[in-house]
Structures are given as C-alpha cells and as structure tokens.
Amino acid sequence: MLPDKFTYPFRYTPHPSVRDAAADMISEISSNPSLDSLFGEGKMLGVLVCTDNEGRQHTIKAFSGLAGGRSTVPGFAPPIYDWAAPEGYFRKREAQISSLVNNPCDCPDCRGLSPSRMSSELQGWLFAQYKVRNALGEVRTISQIFAERGLVPPGGAGDCAAPKMLQEAYSRGLIPRAMGEFWYGRSPEREVREQGRFYPSCTGKCGPLLSYMLQGLDVEPNPLDKEYDGSDLPGILHMDDAVIVVDKPSGMLSVPGRTKAGSLLEWLQARYGEVYSCHRLDMDTSGVMVYARSMEAKVDIEAQFARREVKKTYRARLVAGGPWNHSDKGTIVLPLSLDYYDRPRQMVDRDNGKPAVTRYEVIRKFPDGEIDIRFTPLTGRSHQIRVHAAHSEGLGRPIKGDKLYGAPDSGRLFLFAESICFRHPATGEMTSFCVKPEVDAE
Numbered sequence: 001m002l003p004d005k006f007t008y009p010f011r012y013t014p015h016p017s018v019r020d021a022a023a024d025m026i027s028e029i030s031s032n033p034s035l036d037s038l039f040g041e042g043k044m045l046g047v048l049v050c051t052d053n054e055g056r057q058h059t060i061k062a063f064s065g066l067a068g069g070r071s072t073v074p075g076f077a078p079p080i081y082d083w084a085a086p087e088g089y090f091r092k093r094e095a096q097i098s099s100l101v102n103n104p105c106d107c108p109d110c111r112g113l114s115p116s117r118m119s120s121e122l123q124g125w126l127f128a129q130y131k132v133r134n135a136l137g138e139v140r141t142i143s144q145i146f147a148e149r150g151l152v153p154p155g156g157a158g159d160c161a162a163p164k165m166l167q168e169a170y171s172r173g174l175i176p177r178a179m180g181e182f183w184y185g186r187s188p189e190r191e192v193r194e195q196g197r198f199y200p201s202c203t204g205k206c207g208p209l210l211s212y213m214l215q216g217l218d219v220e221p222n223p224l225d226k227e228y229d230g231s232d233l234p235g236i237l238h239m240d241d242a243v244i245v246v247d248k249p250s251g252m253l254s255v256p257g258r259t260k261a262g263s264l265l266e267w268l269q270a271r272y273g274e275v276y277s278c279h280r281l282d283m284d285t286s287g288v289m290v291y292a293r294s295m296e297a298k299v300d301i302e303a304q305f306a307r308r309e310v311k312k313t314y315r316a317r318l319v320a321g322g323p324w325n326h327s328d329k330g331t332i333v334l335p336l337s338l339d340y341y342d343r344p345r346q347m348v349d350r351d352n353g354k355p356a357v358t359r360y361e362v363i364r365k366f367p368d369g370e371i372d373i374r375f376t377p378l379t380g381r382s383h384q385i386r387v388h389a390a391h392s393e394g395l396g397r398p399i400k401g402d403k404l405y406g407a408p409d410s411g412r413l414f415l416f417a418e419s420i421c422f423r424h425p426a427t428g429e430m431t432s433f434c435v436k437p438e439v440d441a442e
Contacts, residue, residue: 318395
C-alpha cells in the first residue's frame, strides 16, 4: 500500500515501495556493464513511485547531473533542460567565452564585456530556460523561483534526480506518491555517501525548487517543525545554585530554534527561572547536558568548553554492514566543514576544514551486525561523531536512525550523550555526571 502523504524530501524514512524500486534499480545497473560504467564512479540516483488516474503504479528513475558526460540515458528521466547538448546554444557560447581568455573578440556579442561577466550572463540565461512544473499545473523558471526568495540559483540547480523525476511525472500526468534518493558506486572523498544508502535532498540547490514543485501535493510535515510530544520528560540529574544537569530526551531542542517548537532551555526556565545554555545537543540526540543558573556560571562553563577542558563521552549504535575492518579501539582524524549547499550537513574538507578528532571503543557487537560503541570527542565540531562514524574514511557505518548521513530506517537517532565532566563554577572541583544510554538495551 502506498503512503497517504508524499515524501518530505529533506528528512525522510524511505517507503517500502521506494526501497524495493531502488533495490531493483541497483540490481539492474550492477548487472549491466554499460550502466555500471556510467554510474560506478559514484552518482546520486533517485526513484519516484507514482500512480496514474486509474490507480496503476509507475516508477520513474533519474540520476543527478551528468553520467559519463551524458545528460540522457535510456530508461531514466530526461533533464529539465539539456544544457549539455553539444550543438546547443549553451555549449557553443561557453566555448566562445573560454576562447576569449587569450583571444579577445570585438563582435557585437562580446565587445566591452569581460569573460567573467559573459559567463555570469550565460548562467542567468541558462536558468531562464529551466521551466519547472508543480502539482497545481503552474510553471515557473528556476530564476523566478529563487528570485522570489531573494536568492540567485547556484550552479547545478535543477539537475538533481528529484526535480527531474517530478518534472517527468507531471509531464506524463502521473501522481507522485513516494520518493527517495540513494547513492550508487564509489564513495566520494568529501561527502558521506555509500552505495545503497538513502540521503535527503540537498537544501541549497533543491530547497526552493522542490518546495515549489511539491505545491499541490499532500506532503509529510517537516519533522523539525513538530512540537516535542512529551513522551519522555527531561530528567534532572543535579541542581544547585550554579548549574542544572539534565538528561535531555530525544526529539527535544536544546535551545529555541527557527520554529516555534519548545526547547529544553525554555522548559527549564519555566520551572526554575534564570537558566542559560552552555552547549548544545542535536534535537535527535539524547543524554546529559549542563545548563548555568547565572551569567557568571555560563561564562565560566563556556570558557571550559573553549579550552577543551570539558570531557564528554557518547554511546551510539552503528548500523549493520559488511565486515568490520577496524580495530575495536582507535582514533578518527578527519577535518570537517559545513556543506554550504546542503546545510546542516558537514563534509570532510582537507583543504579548509577544521581539525576534528574522535576516539572510539567498541563495547559489543550484536548478533544482527549492529555495534554498540563509545565515542570520546577531543574536539567539538558540529556533527563530528555522526560524520566520523558514517564517512568511508572513518568507520564507514552511520549511526542507526541518522537520516542525514545514510541510515534513515529507525524511528530515532541512536546517539546518546553518556557522560560529562567539568569544573564546577562555584566550587572549582571537577564534577562528573553519567546516564545509562538506551543503547544498552538489546
């Protein structure tokens, strides 16, 4: 049975119909040497499950960008606009601009313009050729869609698998029901990508575009917008005149975010008055946190974090995978930076990334292949543990339930802040607090 609501593309659990279609697609590609050579170097692919007006099911397939320099491959959704056509205006004008770097031209189309300005104008022309549809039957160019948000389209906008599939569905009069994007082929050096794993659509190139194209569909709500359901209340581990130490439940914001969803900080302030945040955990991460009860205590604790004097451990459950090719204890050193066009995801960046170091120790291996592991971060980068676990040059195993980094099947993220040790701002003594993480349960 297909879902009642269409996939929210930026944070989702793949529907079984999407998983089945992706598995069939991977089998088809891997058994076809021609297709495998096109996609084997690494490519984001997508499947879109649709129905027609008589209820019959259809599957649309697509790939992001080009495949082996080709914009079209039989059996896959065509590009929204084929900018790569060798005899098309874009390619010809691009070649002309490239030639002007060393050979200035005085023709009416080039006179008085620098190659960089001409390239910019060509890019603007290109996005005006992408005319995309939505479920309401409306049509806008990519330039118009981004301009309505005060944005300029980034390079490659409109060429990802998701917009190609939706455009094809609307062109054929089909009703989109469920969608997913997954990786095929070799893992890249920077991004977290592994064959067969699903990843959310990018927010920079596809955020405004898909938001427009999905208008008219009944789409799943953004999980980040929902209020915490209160199924597990925060647990107070310790409280005195200087600090409050809390066991944060999964699904609750640490501090107020962009939405109106309540946060743990606000929950504490409503009950105990003056309370200040000193650090954060991701909404999906549970476990021990410390809050200050005065500005002086906040400044003191934040200074300890800045000097890396605060010691923390995390427990996680890694998904099952292939053979465990790592020692059961070690250190991961991979520099990280923000993926600018895919916030809030982070990527490995050896040129401009900030140092990120994580120690790990395997606690036990479950019969189903999942792994209970303890992480000790020696630096405090955003998503550090999640990327170090999932990246091919880290442990190559995403944390169970991590929808951003390739393990979206579980209902929650199996990452738990297990312990924290800091110098008490009032007494000056080292103080430690620990919680029993849920990963201990079979």
